[in-house]
Amino acid sequence: MNKEKLAATASAIVASGKGILAADESTPTMGKRLALIGQENTEANRRDFRQALFDTDGMEHFISGVILFEETLEQKTEDGRRLSEILESKGVFPGIKVDKGAHPMENSPSEKLTKGLDGLYERCVEYYSQGARFAKWRAVITIGDGIPTDGCIRANASALAKYAKACQDAQLVPIVEPEVLMDGDHTIETCYEISEKTFKTVFEELENEGVYLPGILLKPNMVVSGTECSTLGDMIAVAELTVKCLKASVPEEVPGIVFLSGGQSEMEATEHLNAMNNMGSYPWALSFSYGRALQQSALHAWNGDNANLETTYATFYHRAEMNSKACLGDYSPELEI
Ligand code: 13P
Numbered sequence: 001m002n003k004e005k006l007a008a009t010a011s012a013i014v015a016s017g018k019g020i021l022a023a024d025e026s027t028p029t030m031g032k033r034l035a036l037i038g039q040e041n042t043e044a045n046r047r048d049f050r051q052a053l054f055d056t057d058g059m060e061h062f063i064s065g066v067i068l069f070e071e072t073l074e075q076k077t078e079d080g081r082r083l084s085e086i087l088e089s090k091g092v093f094p095g096i097k098v099d100k101g102a103h104p105m106e107n108s109p110s111e112k113l114t115k116g117l118d119g120l121y122e123r124c125v126e127y128y129s130q131g132a133r134f135a136k137w138r139a140v141i142t143i144g145d146g147i148p149t150d151g152c153i154r155a156n157a158s159a160l161a162k163y164a165k166a167c168q169d170a171q172l173v174p175i176v177e178p179e180v181l182m183d184g185d186h187t188i189e190t191c192y193e194i195s196e197k198t199f200k201t202v203f204e205e206l207e208n209e210g211v212y213l214p215g216i217l218l219k220p221n222m223v224v225s226g227t228e229c230s231t232l233g234d235m236i237a238v239a240e241l242t243v244k245c246l247k248a249s250v251p252e253e254v255p256g257i258v259f260l261s262g263g264q265s266e267m268e269a270t271e272h273l274n275a276m277n278n279m280g281s282y283p284w285a286l287s288f289s290y291g292r293a294l295q296q297s298a299l300h301a302w303n304g305d306n307a308n309l310e311t312t313y314a315t316f317y318h319r320a321e322m323n324s325k326a327c328l329g330d331y332s333p334e335l336e337i
Pocket of ligand 1: 022138177260261262263289290291292293
C-alpha cells in the first residue's frame with residue numbers, strides 16, 4: 001500500500017469546489033431510470049446518456065471523479081474511444097463500483113447485507129490496470145419495525161472495512177458508503193440515532209482492519225426524516241443534525257465526506273450541502289457524490305435522443321456548477337435557471 005499516493009488521490013477528489021458524479025447504476029437500476037423517459041434499457045442508451053455527461057465541456061471544473069459500473073469502464077464510444085478515456089483526458093478520476101449488491105440477510109431477511117468480497121483484491125488490481133483510481137461499496141441500513149438489528153449494522157460495517165482494506169492494498173481509494181435509507185415514516189431524530197450508531201460501528205471496523213483513514217472517503221446519507229414521515233425536517237435541522245452526527249462519529253484524519261442524495265430532489269440535495277458548508281468549517285471537506293441529484297434533469301433533457309445533446313450538456317453543467325457552489329457555501333436558489 002502506497003499511503004502517500006492514496007492520501008493524495010483522496011484529497012484531490014475533494015479539492016475545493018469539487019465532487020463526484022455517481023454514474024454507477026447497475027444495469028437493472030439504469031433500466032428504471034431510462035423507463036422514466038420511456039426508453040429501453042439497451043447498451044446503446046446506457047452508453048449514450050453517460051457519454052453525454054462525460055462529454056460535457058467544463059464539467060471537470062466541478063467534477064473530480066466519476067463512479068462507473070463495470071460495463072462502462074471498458075465501454076467504447078461509437079468512434080472507438082473508451083468512455084473512461086474521456087474522463088482521463090479531462091483529469092477526472094474514473095472510479096468503479098465493486099460490490100455485488102445488497103442481498104437479504106440469512107437470519108433477518110427484512111434487512112440487507114452487501115456481498116462481493118470473494119476475489120475482491122484480484123478484481124481491484126485488474127480495475128487499477130484499467131484506469132480506475134477509486135472504488136465504491138454501498139451498504140444499506142433499513143429503518144423499520146425492530147430494525148436495524150445490531151447484527152446487520154455490524155455485519156455491513158465489517159464487510160465495508162474488509163472491502164476498504166482490499167482496495168487500499170490494490171492502490172484504489174475506497175469510498176465507504178453506509179446508507180441509512182430514507183424509506184419509511186421514521187422521524188429525523190430516529191435517522192440521527194441510527195446514522196450515528198452505524199457510522200461509529202463502521203469506524204470501529206475500519207480501525208480493526210487497519211484501514212488507512214487519510215486514504216478513504218466516507219459517503220454517508222444526510223440526517224433526514226423518512227419519506228413518509230408527516231413532519232418534514234427543515235433545511236437547517238437537516239444541516240445541523242447531519243453535522244452533529246458526523247462530528248460525533250467521523251475521525252479528523254478522514255479527508256472528505258461526499259454525501260449521497262438518496263432520493264432528495266436536486267435542489268434539496270444542493271441546498272442541504274450548501275447549508276452545512278455555510279455553518280462553519282470542518283476537519284474534513286464536505287462535498288457530494290450524487291447520482292440522481294446530478295442526473296435527473298439531464299436525463300429528462302436528453303430524453304433518449306442525441307438531437308438533444310446541447311441541452312443535456314447545459315443542464316448537467318448547471319447542476320454540477322450549483323453543487324460546486326454548495327461545496328463552498330456560495331449557492332443560492334436565485335442561481336437556478
Ligand atoms: P444517489 O445520489 O441517487 O442516492 O446515488 C448515489 C449512490 O451512488 C448510491 O449508491
